[in-house]
Amino acid sequence: xxxxxxxxxxxxxxxxxxxxxxxxxxxxxxxxxxxxxxxxxxxxxxxxxxxxxxxxxxxxxxxxxxxxxxxxxxxxxxxxxxxxxxxxxxxxxxxxxxxxxxxxxxxxxxxxxxxxxxxxxxxxxxxxxxxxxxxxxxxxxxxxxxxxxxxxxxxxxxxxxxxxxxxxxxxxxxxxxxxxxxxxxxxxxxxxxxxxxxxxxxxxxxxxxxxxxxxxxxxxxxxxxxxxxxxxxxxxxxxxxxxxxxxxxxxxxxxxxxxxxxxxxxxxxxx
Amino acid sequence: xxxxxxxxxxxxxxxxxxxxxxxxxxxxxxxxxxxxxxxxxxxxxxxxxxxxxxxxxxxxxxxxxxxxxxxxxxxxxxxxxxxxxxxxxxxxxxxxxxxxxxxxxxxxxxxxxxxxxxxxxxxxxxxxxxxxxxxxxxxxxxxxxxxxxxxxxxxxxx
Numbered sequence: 001x002x003x004x005x006x007x008x009x010x011x012x013x014x015x016x017x018x019x020x021x022x023x024x025x026x027x028x029x030x031x032x033x034x035x036x037x038x039x040x041x042x043x044x045x046x047x048x049x050x051x052x053x054x055x056x057x058x059x060x061x062x063x064x065x066x067x068x069x070x071x072x073x074x075x076x077x078x079x080x081x082x083x084x085x086x087x088x089x090x091x092x093x094x095x096x097x098x099x100x101x102x103x104x105x106x107x108x109x110x111x112x113x114x115x116x117x118x119x120x121x122x123x124x125x126x127x128x129x130x131x132x133x134x135x136x137x138x139x140x141x142x143x144x145x146x147x148x149x150x151x152x153x154x155x156x157x158x159x160x161x162x163x164x165x166x167x168x169x170x171x172x173x174x175x176x177x178x179x180x181x182x183x184x185x186x187x188x189x190x191x192x193x194x195x196x197x198x199x200x201x202x203x204x205x206x207x208x209x210x211x212x213x214x215x216x217x218x219x220x221x222x223x224x225x226x227x228x229x230x231x232x233x234x235x236x237x238x239x240x241x242x243x244x245x246x247x248x249x250x251x252x253x254x255x256x257x258x259x260x261x262x263x264x265x266x267x268x269x270x271x
Numbered sequence: 272x273x274x275x276x277x278x279x280x281x282x283x284x285x286x287x288x289x290x291x292x293x294x295x296x297x298x299x300x301x302x303x304x305x306x307x308x309x310x311x312x313x314x315x316x317x318x319x320x321x322x323x324x325x326x327x328x329x330x331x332x333x334x335x336x337x338x339x340x341x342x343x344x345x346x347x348x349x350x351x352x353x354x355x356x357x358x359x360x361x362x363x364x365x366x367x368x369x370x371x372x373x374x375x376x377x378x379x380x381x382x383x384x385x386x387x388x389x390x391x392x393x394x395x396x397x398x399x400x401x402x403x404x405x406x407x408x409x410x411x412x413x414x415x416x417x418x419x420x421x422x423x424x425x426x427x428x429x
Contacts, residue, residue, distance in 0.1 A: 001313050007272040008291035008337045031338075038333050039315055041292075051291070053338065079327075103404025104382070105318060108327040109334070188403040189316065 003041035010053045014166055017054050018141055021164050024050045030166065031055065032075045035102065035110040036118040060113070060168065063087055069135070069171040070094075074113025079104070081112055091172050093179035093199055097128040100181070103189040113167045116152070119159040119211070122191035126153060127206035128181055130214060131197040135171040140164050146171075153211035175200070178270050180263035184255050186246055193246045194255035196235070198267040208239040208256050218260060228268070232261035276340045280305060281349030289336050296320045298336035299346060307347040307377050311406070318405030321378035322346050328385035330404070347377035350384065359422040359429075360384055369418030371409035379405050383419050392423055 008031075011017045021028055027049035031037060040046040054060060060075035063086050070090050072081060081087055081098040088095045101107055101115065101124050115125045116136065129149050136147045138161055147160050154160055161167060177200035184193045195206035196215075201222060203215040217234040241252035277286040278298065285303045299308050299322065308331060311319030315333040322331045323345040331344075350358045360383045363369065370376045379402070386393055386401040393401065398419045399412070407415060 002294065002297075003292045005272070005290065005292055008274060008335065010337075034335070034338070035315065035333055038335070042314070055338075103318070104385075104401055105321055105328050105330045105404040106315065108324075108329055 001042040003038070004044060004047040006041075006048055007050050008053065009050060010056060013057060014054075014059065014139055014168065017052055017057070017166050018139065018164070020050070020052045021166070022141060024052075026163060028052055030117075032060075032114040033077060033110040034114075035106050036114060036120070054166065055111070065174075066171065068174050070174055072112055072170045072172070074117075074167040074169055075111045076113075078102075078107035078110050078112065078115070082107060090174050090176075091132075093128050093132065093177075093181060093197065094125075094172055096179075097124050097181045097197070100124050100183055106189070112170060116170065117159060117161060117167050119153055119155075119157045120191065121153070121156070121209060121211050122193075122195075122207040124181070124183060124192060124195060124206070126212045127192075127195050127204045128197040128199070129170065129172065130212045131199040131202045131204035132172050133202070134173075137168040137171065138162075138165040139168045140166075144168065150214070156210040178267040180266040180270070182259040182263040182266070184259060190246075194241070194252050194259060196256065196259040196263045198260075198263040203235070203260055203263070205235065205239065205256055205260070208236065208241045208252060210240070213239065215256075215260060222264075228264045229261055232257050232264060235260035274337050274340070276336050278303075278336065278339050278342060278344055280344045281346060282343075291335065291337055293336045294332055295322070295324075295334040295336050295339050295344070296331035298339075299331060299344065302336075305346050305348050309374055309377055311374065311378070316406065317375065317378075318382060319375050319378040321381045321405065323381055323385055326385070326388065328382050328404075345381070345384075347380055350380060358384070359425045360387060360419070363418040363420075363422035363425065364415075367414050367417040367421050369410065369415045370407075375405060375407045375409075379407065379415060383415075383422070386419070387422060387426065391426060393419065395420075 029048035031051045031053045061073045134149045180198040183195040197204045217237040221231040235256040236253035243249040287302045309319040311317035320332040
């Protein structure tokens, strides 16, 4: 399978990327690790005329501190996030979640920004980032804006990013919270059939709707003193899981309850 | 659109004008004529096309040749380069019967090479975790795990 023809552009700065986006508009797609985009192009589900390679932009890679946040450059590869001593020390949930993305070859190429900008509800990182109330920084020609995780994912493979914006970084809180990430897969390297992230009092679910969602009923039950097994039974409330070759909708609802209970227990054990 | 791409494969330079949409695996097989690297699923699942890009295991069916411009690629043909005969991991696959049909083997060998370069004495679970991106339909993985263990032990002896 070979992608439809396109023109490849390598840019050296965010400004150059923004200029190229302005010039080519809807015909262009940003390329970082390419591990969501290139498969889509091979299946001809995406046929951009221009690929703007942002993976070489130094300012988009790496992990830094800003106030009480850890700032992950959007083009930082999963393997870097997974093994970073700083991320492991200050945000175990993020490092652990990154270690479960795809397989080692995928993690050597794929980037955190690419994963979230792709906006797949069955991806790992969006679920944990939603549980952490991460903040996403987008840059356009008129400056930067911050998008809360709760507002970032808007629909199936759709995010709040506009076609003329570049995702710059992802900010996660430094606060140390009890955490867990539970992922059920058919094969080890797969996207999640269902996943459940716990961070402090927050619970988020993957593959239970078009977008990653918070399990609000579980969260409020816990706040009202429900025990873990009772609260976890509410995990599939207000969800709309699909039925597909991996699992039926009912089985996904079952998984959401089981994984959320396992996650809450694991997080508690870490307390 | 085409681009002139210069990639070092197994320490030899290959420079060709290729279409921008050329995948790295096609550059390796059709331009460089190194057909040891296999195309299996062609959808970044099976790992048969695994090569090392600047020392890191990657799936060459999911990279564009232009993305590897100026970088160093290692393929299965380069494994014997610094050894008389087979490299330890290749010998391990022979001794422990780590292959049957052989289709996944080039990718397996490259993923194992990356693992052993990073972790000379991997545990069984570390071996299995490192090979999650490589699918074998013959061996059930038991013999592949033993092959890696054989190579790790051999490297200690040397």
